[in-house]
Amino acid sequence: VRRFFNEFLTAEDKTIIERGITKHDRNPLSVQDAVDILYSVRCDLVHEGSYWGFHFHDGDTPVLGTDPDVVTSIRLSEFREIVVRGCINAIQTYNKGS
Numbered sequence: 001v002r003r004f005f006n007e008f009l010t011a012e013d014k015t016i017i018e019r020g021i022t023k024h025d026r027n028p029l030s031v032q033d034a035v036d037i038l039y040s041v042r043c044d045l046v047h048e049g050s051y052w053g054f055h056f057h058d059g060d061t062p063v064l065g066t067d068p069d070v071v072t073s074i075r076l077s078e079f080r081e082i083v084v085r086g087c088i089n090a091i092q093t094y095n096k097g098s
Contacts, residue, residue, distance in 0.1 A: 008093075017074065058075070
């Protein structure tokens with residue numbers, strides 16, 4: 001997961017993530033820290049059934065989370081678009097001849 005976000009996202013998309021998932025004092029997280037948080041949320045959801053601890057921005061108000069302790073100012077649709085662009089970049093690097 002870290003490799004995907006580090007290698008296949010543009011600098012602009014990384015900045016959107018850094019500004020979209022911040023500490024409570026609104027200081028940005030690094031992309032790696034944000035990705036680690038999202039992966040932890042994913043694991044809690046898949047393995048523990050915990051689907052209430054993290055919410056994306058609803059379009060009106062940033063979400064103050066407590067587990068994890070972050071403010072989310074990025075909408076799910078924005079995050080999805082970033083992942084799709086990263087997937088396209090990853091596919092474009094695929095060498096069929098290898």
